Every structure is written in C-alpha cells, then in structure tokens.
Amino acid sequence: MSAPTLDRPAAPDEAALQAQFDATIAADHRIEPRDWMPEAYRKGLVRQIAQHAHSEIIGMQPEGDWLLAAPSLRRKAILLAKVQDEAGHGMYLYSAAETLGADRADLTDKLIERKQKYSSIFNYPTLTYADVGVIGWLVDGAAICNQVPLCRSSYGPYARAMIRVCKEESFHQRQGYELLMTMMRGTDGQRAMVQDAVDRWWWPSLMMFGPPDDDSPNSAQSMAWGVKRHSNDELRQRFVDMTVPQAAVLGVTLPDPELALDPDTGRYRFGAIDWTEFKQVLAGNGPCNDERIARRRAARDDNAWVTEAATAYAGKHA
Numbered sequence: 067m068s069a070p071t072l073d074r075p076a077a078p079d080e081a082a083l084q085a086q087f088d089a090t091i092a093a094d095h096r097i098e099p100r101d102w103m104p105e106a107y108r109k110g111l112v113r114q115i116a117q118h119a120h121s122e123i124i125g126m127q128p129e130g131d132w133l134l135a136a137p138s139l140r141r142k143a144i145l146l147a148k149v150q151d152e153a154g155h156g157m158y159l160y161s162a163a164e165t166l167g168a169d170r171a172d173l174t175d176k177l178i179e180r181k182q183k184y185s186s187i188f189n190y191p192t193l194t195y196a197d198v199g200v201i202g203w204l205v206d207g208a209a210i211c212n213q214v215p216l217c218r219s220s221y222g223p224y225a226r227a228m229i230r231v232c233k234e235e236s237f238h239q240r241q242g243y244e245l246l247m248t249m250m251r252g253t254d255g256q257r258a259m260v261q262d263a264v265d266r267w268w269w270p271s272l273m274m275f276g277p278p279d280d281d282s283p284n285s286a287q288s289m290a291w292g293v294k295r296h297s298n299d300e301l302r303q304r305f306v307d308m309t310v311p312q313a314a315v316l317g318v319t320l321p322d323p324e325l326a327l328d329p330d331t332g333r334y335r336f337g338a339i340d341w342t343e344f345k346q347v348l349a350g351n352g353p354c355n356d357e358r359i360a361r362r363r364a365a366r367d368d369n370a371w372v373t374e375a376a377t378a379y380a381g382k383h384a
C-alpha cells in the first residue's frame with residue numbers, strides 16, 4: 067500500500083478489497099455496482115445475466131408466432147401482454163448487465179454472432195395453440211423455479227430485477243394453466259392437442275435447468291459467490307415434484323414411463339434426459355436455432371434507423 071498523503075487517503079490494496087468482498091458474500095449482503103468486485107465475479111455475472119436477457123428476448127418469438135392467430139380477442143390480449151412482459155424482462159436484465167460495464171448493443175451483437183447463449187427451450191417450434199398454454203405452464207413454471215432463488219442473488223441489481231420478473235412469470239404460468247384447463251374441458255380434439263404439446267415440451271423443459279451437476283462448469287463457483295443458490299439438479303427435481311401433481315389435476319400424462327414417487331424421499335424419480343439432444347441444441351442444431359437468430363438479426367438491422375434517431379435526439383437534449 068502506498069503512503070497516505072494529506073490530500074488523498076491511499077486506495078486500499080487488492081487483498082483488502084478482496085477481504086471486504088468475501089466478508090460481504092459471507093454475511094449474505096448484496097454487492098452493488100459501486101463496490102469493488104473480483105473481475106471473475108463481474109464476468110461470470112455478465113455471462114449469466116446476458117444469457118438470461120437474450121432468453122427473454124428470443125423467448126418472445128415462439129409465442130409471438132401465435133399473436134395473429136389467437137383463437138379469440140381475450141386470448142390475443144392475454145398473449146400480447148405476456149409477450150410484452152418478456153420484452154420488459156429483457157430490458158431489466160440488459161440494464162442490470164450495464165451496471166457491470168457491459169454495453170447493450172455489444173451484447174446483442176454477441177447473441178447474433180452466437181458468441182453468447184440463450185435458453186435451449188426457445189429453439190423448439192410452437193405447432194398449435196396448445197403450445198402457448200404448455201409454454202406458460204411448463205416453461206414459465208421452470209423459469210419460476212429457477213428464478214425465485216435468484217431474487218436472493220448476491221448481486222443487488224440482478225436480485226432486484228428478479229423480484230418483478232418472478233411476479234410477472236407467476237401470472238404467465240397461471241394463464242398457461244388456465245388455457246390448458248379450458249382446452250381439457252373442450253373436445254376430444256382439443257384434449258389431444260394438449261397431450262401432444264405436453265409430449266413435445268416436457269423433456270426440453272427439464273433441460274432448461276442446465277447440464278447435470280457433475281457436468282456444470284459454472285455451478286460451484288457461482289454458488290460459492292451466492293449468484294446461484296441451488297444446483298441445476300436440485301432445481302430440476304423441485305420442478306418435477308411441483309409439476310407432477312399439476313399434470314394429474316389437468317388430466318394429462320407426462321411422457322416418462324419411469325416417473326414414480328419415491329416413498330423414501332417423497333420426491334419423484336424420473337427417466338434419463340437426452341443430453342445429446344441438449345448439446346445439439348446448444349451447438350446451434352436445434353429445430354429453430356437458425357430461424358430465431360435470423361429474426362433477431364433482422365430486427366436489429368431493420369430497426370437500426372430508430373436507434374440512430376433516438377441516439378441523435380438524446381444527444382441534442384443532453
């Protein structure tokens with residue numbers, strides 16, 4: 067440490083800053099943007115928050131495909147509100163990444179150049195309106211399971227963004243379940259549509275929680291820093307335990323013959339997940355990867371003039 071002068075106290079050295087950071091984490095207090103943080107913590111957060119933000123923005127596409135074909139004005143209004151909410155979630159999350167020094171346009175470029183990921187789940191197509199209900203029930207249900215613990219994440223802006231996001235996701239999950247309930251009270255054809263959608267979305271929903279714990283390179287450090295609070299497998303298990311009784315009430319069969327209650331643990335055992343499919347989707351070879359990225363690229367390029375105009379306007383008023 068350099069000698070203090072009368073004008074300016076010496077900056078604490080890195081070891082002291084690290085000790086202060088460690089103490090904040092150990093006390094389960096929040097790290098805020100103005101606080102010193104290790105570079106690896108900052109980079110890890112940008113990685114996860116950007117992946118999360120991209121997921122919200124790309125996640126508008128599968129359901130957005132049904133906006134013009136919703137079966138009634140009521141369903142259209144609900145879906146429109148939901149898709150708009152996802153855009154809002156993306157914005158809160160990009161703002162949280164900006165507090166870490168990331169640049170929003172740069173993050174979008176990295177998404178489009180496939181240098182950053184978004185959730186595997188959004189690379190599957192929505193073939194019928196039942197898919198809208200199943201996305202609400204299963205995909206938003208999985209997102210809630212994953213994200214409620216993130217409300218206690220060690221990084222303040224991320225944790226606070228998650229509080230509002232989770233409240234909105236909870237509405238999304240309920241609208242999906244209500245839509246499916248309505249369809250299940252309808253015709254045989256509607257019930258078959260719901261079952262078909264459940265068959266297609268169940269396994270990809272389980273993959274949303276990420277690779278198994280013994281193959282998850284980021285989990286240990288992320289949990290030590292209090293960014294993630296539970297492991298991928300623990301959250302996946304919670305989701306299964308929560309969802310199986312809901313499927314029974316709905317009257318659908320989950321497509322896993324090995325799904326059974328373990329009387330010793332009170333939790334549901336389930337079959338093996340196809341991790342080869344997961345890796346293929348992450349590598350860009352899922353059913354809709356190319357389409358999703360192409361549409362995001364077109365949105366960026368076609369609307370560049372809006373960004374330019376808004377930037378010029380803001381510049382004039384600065």
Ligand code: FAQ
Nearest residue numbers: 118121125183184185186209273274275276282283284285
């Ligand atoms: N898809 O070491 P881990 C939503 C990547 S939002 C794609 O276990 P980590 C709302 C992972 O990034 C859904 N990539 O990583 C909605 C890492 O790659 P990297 C998104 C995945 O970070 C609903 C590598 O694999 N939610 O649904 C996936 O500790 C309806 C190794 O993995 C969030 O992002 C995957 N499924 O744990 C919107 C929640 N899984 O970065 C519209 C916040 C893993 O090293 C409609 N994120 N990867 O290149 C998280 O909780 C964590 O980041 C995990 C992954 C759990 C996703």
